[in-house]
Amino acid sequence: MHRLLSTTALAFGLLAAGSTLPAFAIDNYSPVTDARLANPEPQNWLMTRGRYQGWSYSDLDQINTGNVKGLVPVWSISTGVDSGHEAPPIVNNGIMFVATPYSQVMALNAATGELLWRYKRKLPEGFSALHNTSRGIALYGDKVYLPALDATLVALDAKTGKVAWESKVEDWKTGYYMTAAPLIVKGKVMVGVAGGEFGIRGFVAAFDADSGKPAWKTFTVPEPGQPGSETWQKADTWKHGGGSTWQSGNYDPDSNTVYWGVGNGSPWFGDQRPGDNLYTASTLALDPETGKMKNYFQYHQNDSWDWDEMNAPTIIDYQKDGQTVKGLVKPARNGYLYWLQRGQDGTISFDHAQPYVKQNVFKSVDPKTGRPDVDPDHKPGTGKEATFCPSLWGGKDWPYESYNPKTGMMYIPSNDNHCGHLNGRVQEYVAGQWWTGVDIPEIGFTVDKNASSYGEIQAFDVATGKKNWSALYPKSMMWGSVLSTAGNLVFAGGTNDREFRAYDARTGDQLWQFKTNSGIIAPPSTFSVDGVQYVAVESGWGIDAAGQQALISNLLGWPKDVPQGGVVWVFAVQK
């Protein structure tokens, strides 16, 4: 499986951009090809959501409703770092690659937990980021691609962890940073950027997988003269208009279209940037080879609630009126669940939408266009305080929903019964500093103290929109991505009690739970090695889940702190 690296190679690893330890290399690594990404083998978990369509679903069924009670940890490893762990374990034929906060990557023997190599990026002098997390790496060829926090794309040799190349994506000193896993299509490594609270102008950029050379860059906020620029009615507001792209996209190989989500407008208060503000709070349809925008859908205009729509919709063919519809389904941060239709030419058209949590901002949604009719009483502005539900964390924040084709259900990690209130002011723009129009101590957050639950997994029948079951958390919000499997199981953490749980995908019955070291906000993955199925997840609470927990502790008396510090857990059924 591995051999000792030469002394020279070890020295190079240490002296390049970051350090790589320890001294093992991987023999017989299976290169990742376009064909494998398009049809990933069931035993592997080759990308963040498991497959291009973003299902967070596995065909493996060795672990199933009948034996999940026997699930036990088979190995674990400390990541050695704190902050929120938000990356899924990625597995390629027995080798696991997992990213941790602070732009680090571990390569492990997926069956035994043996550490093969570890890359630790040295962040630049004076660097800081709002969220020091990583949402994962991507694999292609014989390389591992890490979007580093300092807005640099790093390609590592998958066998050794050595830096193959680095490519600067943007200037971190102006507020850009990177957390989202890349999406790789036909040799193009696509990355998004974070920094929507720092007055960036968002974009999706692609780099050549072999050389690291920039291929294309498509801004999410148009400059004057470009299509959509008419929706930025006040001069120069586009320059720092936000539109971050801090979650990976999904890809439809059939139409060769990438769907990528776009975040909030910047600053947060729409009256400071009048107009619809394309393409904030939207899904973009992009050509992966050129970056050309084929089409878009904007969920809400002139965003004033910090409702990023950075998660790409899940690519699903669903049934409607006896017909199969090529669809896109998205539980939006704004609290509505959207059914959109995807055209072969990349067009996105609205089908229908319904709220999945309490939402008091949209009076209605136009049945033809999907454009919401916004209640001005619940739209905050500059010097205008307003309350809105859900709060800025949305009905669902970034954690991933799962679609299970066997049950026909989508499993949505959601949060209900919480509201926000904001009152904006004009803040002076300083490159690289917080610039939302409100200081953090003034961000209002309330919960319905009489509610019987807050966090929830909601299981919707995608064809009918009917909620089949829900798992309710009376004493926790839900911050965990969901994994579902052909074993009719749903796996998720996400709660402040450090539990990792398994449910019956058909009924919602809880079948198994295990208390980990910390709270789980990372996506679980599943894979098999030598015929044995495993389930893996990082446990490491932090970032927004921790910040929200601190606020709720004051409101509901929940514990203020959830222990931090990351551990990768791997489970299998006890023989």
Added chain:
Amino acid sequence: MEATETEGATPAQPSLGCCCQRRGLLEAALGLAVGLSALPAAAEDAAQGPAVMPPQVGDQFVFLTGDKKGQVVRVEDLAVGGPQMQAWPFDPKTKTARDQNRLNLVMLLRFDPSDLSGDTKANSDQGVLAYSGVCTHEGCPVNMWMKDLQFLFCSCHGSQYDPKAGAEVQAGPAPRPLPALPVKVEDGVPVVAGQFSGRVGSKIS
């Protein structure tokens, strides 16, 4: 391609950012002799020019923001009781703001001297105080203000510091106080009177 790429490969390269702490860690990891990195920190900073050097005794301050952005800070510019004003150290000899190193970001505040704790008072003059503006947690700018408590508030993870009492941590994840930068007032202008009281910045950078 930040300093990280070539750091260590050419250890004495003077054009890189100031990486003294990280170089030390690298050397420790490699078990290398100190002599490999021959250039001492102060000389390395000097070689990079006045805009990168840390605050020097005698430096004035210039505003980072506001109507007087870029102008030298005077005592009367600072409101008694806060909030803080973000500023860069300013070398009056070369007329250079030391703004090319984020770790040089400082905050100036002014209080009634009788409100200051003993150690804090010793670092102040006419109630004027200076602290590092870089959070000791994860290096973010401490640029927000809690008016009721008169606490400094970090814009990333909510650490709170009491500027009247040595910027000790009052809440949040920060592990230690903000380093103080001693000041004295000369002709109505606050100037640097000493070195930072502790290591500037966080564990990550």
